[in-house]
Amino acid sequence: MRALLITVGSRGDAEPYISLAQSLRQAGCHVDLFLQKDLMHLSTSLLTRMESHNGDVGAVNIHELPFTQMDFYKYVGSPSHGTEPKYDSNPRIRFIGVVTDVIGELVLPCFPMVLKQCTNVVGDDHDTTTSETLIPKVIVTSSLARPLAMSVAEKINTQHQSLPPIKVCLIHLQPHVPTDRFPPFSHGADACVKRICAIFDREPSASHKKVMMGDDRDKHSDQKKNDQIEKCSSMRNHDDDDDSHDHAETEQYYWELEEFHHKFLEERLNKTRAQFGLQPLPFDDNYRNALLGRDGGQTIIVNAFSNELVPSPI
Numbered sequence: 001m002r003a004l005l006i007t008v009g010s011r012g013d014a015e016p017y018i019s020l021a022q023s024l025r026q027a028g029c030h031v032d033l034f035l036q037k038d039l040m041h042l043s044t045s046l047l048t049r050m051e052s053h054n055g056d057v058g059a060v061n062i063h064e065l066p067f068t069q070m071d072f073y074k075y076v077g078s079p080s081h082g083t084e085p086k087y088d089s090n091p092r093i094r095f096i097g098v099v100t101d102v103i104g105e106l107v108l109p110c111f112p113m114v115l116k117q118c119t120n121v122v123g124d125d126h127d128t129t130t131s132e133t134l135i136p137k138v139i140v141t142s143s144l145a146r147p148l149a150m151s152v153a154e155k156i157n158t159q160h161q162s163l164p165p166i167k168v169c170l171i172h173l174q175p176h177v178p179t180d181r182f183p184p185f186s187h188g189a190d191a192c193v194k195r196i197c198a199i200f201d202r203e204p205s206a207s208h209k210k211v212m213m214g215d216d217r218d219k220h221s222d223q224k225k226n227d228q229i230e231k232c233s234s235m236r237n238h239d240d241d242d243d244s245h246d247h248a249e250t251e252q253y254y255w256e257l258e259e260f261h262h263k264f265l266e267e268r269l270n271k272t273r274a275q276f277g278l279q280p281l282p283f284d285d286n287y288r289n290a291l292l293g294r295d296g297g298q299t300i301i302v303n304a305f306s307n308e309l310v311p312s313p314i
Helices: 011-026 037-052 091-119 130-135 143-159 187-198 219-234 240-275 285-291
Strands: 001-007 030-036 060-065 138-141 165-170 299-303
Touching: 001 091, 001 143, 011 030, 011 037, 011 060, 030 037, 030 091, 037 060, 037 240, 091 143, 091 240, 091 299, 143 165, 143 240, 143 299, 165 285, 285 299
Parallel strands: 001 030, 001 138, 030 060, 138 165, 165 299
Antiparallel strands: none
16 A cells, blocks of 8 residues: 655645655555655654654655755746736736746656656566555645646556556645635645545554644544634625625636646646656646546545635535
8 A cells, every 4th residue: 555745845835744644654554755855854753753653554755856945936036927917917827927837847857756756666567466566546746746746647547557547636735716715724634634545445543543634633622623613604794695606706716827827837747748658738627627526536636724715626
C-alpha cells in the first residue's frame, strides 16, 4: 500500500502534508513525501515521531524538490502572463500569472524525478503482483503541484493499464476565490485521511485518530467546531434566492480564473506532457469534471474550508 504526496508552497503548505504522512503511515501506508529543499528540515519532527512510535507498520521516505520559496520571487516582479493592460481591473489575473510561472518553470521540470520515484522499484510490467504492490495507489497533491500530479498519474496509468488506475487526491488548503464567507475553522482532517485510506480498503487505526493534520481534537473541540458551524450558518442574512445567486457568481468567477490558469500554463504543460508521450490537456468538460471530482472516482477533491466557496465536489 503506497501513497505519494507532493506539496509546493510555504511552510503552511508543507506542515499539513507532514502530519498527513504521519497519519497515513500509522494507517499502514508506505508514503513518499516530496518537499522543497528549504522545507526539508520540517520533516525532522516527522522522523522523530516515527522513531518513537513502536508498532507502526508503514514507512515514510522524504524526497527533495530542487527549489525554494525564494525562487518564487523571480516571477513576482515580472510574470510572463497577466500583466497586460486589459487585466488591470482584476489583480488576481496577474497573481495567476505568477502562480503559473512557478508551476511551469519550477514544478513541471520535476516530472522525471516524481515519475521515477513512482516506477523505479517496478520491474516487469507483466509481474502484476509486484507492480500492484509497489506502484502508488494515490498521488496526494497541493494546488501548485496539481498539473504535475495529474500528468504523472496519467502517464503511469497509460503504462500499466493492467493495474487499477492511480487516483489523484487534490487537497485545497485555501479557496481559489476568497469571499466574505471564509469560515474560521477547518473541517477536512478526519475526512481527508479516511478518504485516502479507503483507497486501500482500510480504516484509520485508533493510534492515529488524534494526530490527523496536526489536530489533537477531543469531544470538546469537536463540539466547539460544530457550534462554530451553526454560528456561521445563523449569521447569514441572505434568503435562499440570494444564496443561490451569490454562489452562482462565485462559481462563474472560479471557472474564469481556472481558465486563465490553464491558458497561461498550457504551452509549458503540454510541452512537458509531449516529452513523456501524453496528449495535450484541453480545458474541456472532462477537465472541469476532474477538478470537481466528478470523473468516475479518478480524482478526489478535499476542501479544508466551506464548499460554498468553490463548486461543490459532490
